Amino acid sequence: MSLVRVLHFELLGFLCLLAAVVLFKIVTRQVNLEGLITHKDGSDQVSPERIQLLLATLAASATYFSQVASNTSGRLPDISPQWLYLLGGSSGIYVAGKAWVTYNIKKRGLGGSS
Amino acid sequence: MSLMAQVCGFVLCLFVGALGLTIIVYIWNGKIDLSALLSEANGQASMSRFQLLIFTFVIAISLFEMVEMRVNATGFPDIPNGVLTLLGISASTYAVGKGISYSQPQLMKPKASGDGDGDVDGSDADAAAAAAQAAASQAAVHAATAQQAVQQTATNAARAQQAADQATGGQT
Numbered sequence: 700m701s702l703v704r705v706l707h708f709e710l711l712g713f714l715c716l717l718a719a720v721v722l723f724k725i726v727t728r729q730v731n732l733e734g735l736i737t738h739k740d741g742s743d744q745v746s747p748e749r750i751q752l753l754l755a756t757l758a759a760s761a762t763y764f765s766q767v768a769s770n771t772s773g774r775l776p777d778i779s780p781q782w783l784y785l786l787g788g789s790s791g792i793y794v795a796g797k798a799w800v801t802y803n804i805k806k807r808g809l810g811g812s813s
Numbered sequence: 814m815s816l817m818a819q820v821c822g823f824v825l826c827l828f829v830g831a832l833g834l835t836i837i838v839y840i841w842n843g844k845i846d847l848s849a850l851l852s853e854a855n856g857q858a859s860m861s862r863f864q865l866l867i868f869t870f871v872i873a874i875s876l877f878e879m880v881e882m883r884v885n886a887t888g889f890p891d892i893p894n895g896v897l898t899l900l901g902i903s904a905s906t907y908a909v910g911k912g913i914s915y916s917q918p919q920l921m922k923p924k925a926s927g928d929g930d931g932d933v934d935g936s937d938a939d940a941a942a943a944a945a946q947a948a949a950s951q952a953a954v955h956a957a958t959a960q961q962a963v964q965q966t967a968t969n970a971a972r973a974q975q976a977a978d979q980a981t982g983g984q985t
Contacts, residue, residue: 702822706829708879714834714877718870720840730850734857749860756864759899760871764831767875773882775875778895786899790906793860794913801913 740800748796755789854914861903861910868903872896 724730736749759782766776839845851866853859879890 702819702826705826706910709826709830709833711877711881713837714874716833716837717840717957718874720837721850721870722868724840724850730847731852731856732858733862735851735860739853739857750862750906752864756867760867763871765877767878770879771882773879774890775879775893775896777893778899780895781900783895783902787902790861790864790902794906794909797913803914 705801738800740804741799746795746796752793755786759786853911859907859910859914861907865903868900872900908922 711756717759721730725732736743736753738746760783763776763778770776773799829920836845840847850859851862853862876890878894883890
């Protein structure tokens, strides 16, 4: 076995082990996931903008993985502009929602202190 | 020269393997703490961090697969503009979200100091009042002990003074 193959298996093993360890820690709650899809204003209600960003992220990741798995050209497949628009819009909605919640908390705090 | 290249390659393989294994073992043992990997400033999980983590793993593993396919080709595979834009969107979302989080001091309260909801509510005030009461009662106990010690010291000093006076009178 050549050194290139050894190095290949080492790096592949490292990447897969790292992903597996992170996934294991997420599943066993050793990585904190509390509040991932809820508002941060104390209401603990489910946040729609976080849900849509989660779904868009998972859908885009699965689609890209399937493209990579079926690709035999040896080049990374490109991502279509439609997916980029979708993810950009989804991220924009998430950031706008987060800013709105933060603004409301700030306004409530100023009103309560005055 | 060929032997030297073989030795260098072997050492490089050993180093990379040992480094990767050490990192994995440290993460597994908790010496590299990943518990706050997805946490925001207030201790709760962040969606933008989660998104960046997923995209990073997806692109990294995909790129590695492409490198593996190019065994006979030379050079690093080109990264399409779409992939770069995707990572840019994700990283920008993360950065903007972090900026928003840190712009609001109330959201930066650590989870351990309250009930983790990021605001000051009744449960936080109750916990603070209970802690203050416990500290006050403990301080009262310490004050009483110190007062007893002072009284004991004064009594001992008076006795010593009497003994010294008696000794002085006996000598004269």
